[in-house]
Amino acid sequence: xxxxxxxxxxxxxxxxxxxxxxxxxxxxxxxxxxxxxxxxxxxxxxxxxxxxxxxxxxxxxxxxxxxxxxxxxxxxxxxxxxxxxxxxxxxxxxxxxxxxxxxxxxxxxxxxxxxxxxxxxxxxxxxxxxxxxxxxxxxxxxxxxxxxxxxxxxxxxxxxxxxxxxxxxxxxxxxxxxxxxxxxxxxxxxxxxxxxxxxxxxxxxxxxxxxxxxxxxxxxxxxxxxxxxxxxxxxxxxxxxxxxxxxxx
Numbered sequence: 001x002x003x004x005x006x007x008x009x010x011x012x013x014x015x016x017x018x019x020x021x022x023x024x025x026x027x028x029x030x031x032x033x034x035x036x037x038x039x040x041x042x043x044x045x046x047x048x049x050x051x052x053x054x055x056x057x058x059x060x061x062x063x064x065x066x067x068x069x070x071x072x073x074x075x076x077x078x079x080x081x082x083x084x085x086x087x088x089x090x091x092x093x094x095x096x097x098x099x100x101x102x103x104x105x106x107x108x109x110x111x112x113x114x115x116x117x118x119x120x121x122x123x124x125x126x127x128x129x130x131x132x133x134x135x136x137x138x139x140x141x142x143x144x145x146x147x148x149x150x151x152x153x154x155x156x157x158x159x160x161x162x163x164x165x166x167x168x169x170x171x172x173x174x175x176x177x178x179x180x181x182x183x184x185x186x187x188x189x190x191x192x193x194x195x196x197x198x199x200x201x202x203x204x205x206x207x208x209x210x211x212x213x214x215x216x217x218x219x220x221x222x223x224x225x226x227x228x229x230x231x232x233x234x235x236x237x238x239x240x241x242x243x244x245x246x247x248x249x
Contacts, residue, residue, distance in 0.1 A: 002026040004201065004231020010064040011078055011160050012150070012182055013209040014071065015221035020062040026233050051091055057106060058084040063114075071219050075167045078159075080115065083108035083124060101131045110156055122155025140199075142191045150182040157182075161217035172218045180213030183225075199233040 005021020029036050047054040061081040066072040085108030092101040105128075110121040128148035136143050152160075157177035168174050189203040207225035214220055 001236060002231060002233035004229060006203070006227060006229030008062060008227045008229070009207070009225040010069050010072075011219075012207065013160075013212065013215075013220045013222055013225065014064075014069065016069050016071075017225075017227070018064070018068060050095070053089045055087055055089075056084065057087040058082065058108070059106075071172070071221050074169070075163075077114075079112040081121070082111045082113065084111075085109050085123075099131050099133050101129070104128045104130055110159075112159065120155070121159045122153040122157075124153075124156060125151040138193055140191075140193045142189075144187075144189045146185075146187045146189075148185040148187070150185065152179060152182050154179040157214055161214040161219050163218055175214075175217045175219070177217065178213045181211060182214075183207050183209035183212050197235045199235070201229075201231050201233065203227075203229045205229075 001023065002025075003021065003023040005019065007017050008020050009017050027036065044056040060083065063080050064072075064078040066075045066077050072078075085106060087104060087106035087108075090103045090105075092103065106124075106126055108124050108126075110124055111118050112121050113119070126148050128146050130144060130146040132142060132144045134142050154177060157179055160177070161175065162177040163172055163175040165174060185205055185207045187203060187205045189201065191199055191201045193199045205225075205227040207227075208223065209215065209220070209225070210223050212220065
């Protein structure tokens with residue numbers, strides 16, 4: 001089981017951030033198709049070799065309340081975001097290298113939910129280059145550096161940046177959102193164990209939104225975004241028989 005959170009931007013290119021956090025269940029499982037672990041997250045493997053992996057995977061993000069955000073005040077809240085879709089991972093270089101580089105190309109359908117209903121919010125494409133280092137300060141530690149380019153379709157652009165006639169005001173003019181490039185993220189993440197049953201994780205994500213296709217939106221308020229997160233995982237049990245994994249669990 002675990003818990004975590006951080007000081008996170010309300011949405012991409014927002015000029016306001018808030019503290020958010022939640023507890024969550026955590027498990028490592030390695031089946032023939034379904035797998036979840038610290039290195040590649042939760043996914044359903046479709047094709048896999050030593051060089052590449054093709055699987056279904058997902059991600060998510062916290063909601064944001066519009067009454068707490070000056071730019072969106074009076075507009076609908078931004079709900080929980082869930083994403084799911086295929087992801088191609090290509091391993092680069094020799095697996096015996098100290099640093100492990102890889103390319104990740106996920107294409108995901110996006111949904112928003114207030115936990116009572118769900119709506120489709122289009123698609124995202126977020127190719128990234130990632131480099132990881134294991135056993136840096138401890139046998140089970142992991143440091144990862146990742147550079148990600150973010151692209152969205154028009155539906156997702158509307159969700160974040162469109163202002164229709166119902167929400168126009170003096171300082172928030174009408175705006176029709178477009179599909180295209182959203183911004184670039186650089187992320188540093190570190191997982192470090194404390195004893196045999198506790199792990200800490202921390203992360204820093206720096207975003208740059210210069211050149212975004214929707215930079216003329218009145219909801220586009222900042223060229224830079226900084227998110228900081230931290231959390232704790234407590235391992236409360238293990239299977240009697242363990243499968244040798246793809247990382248150092």
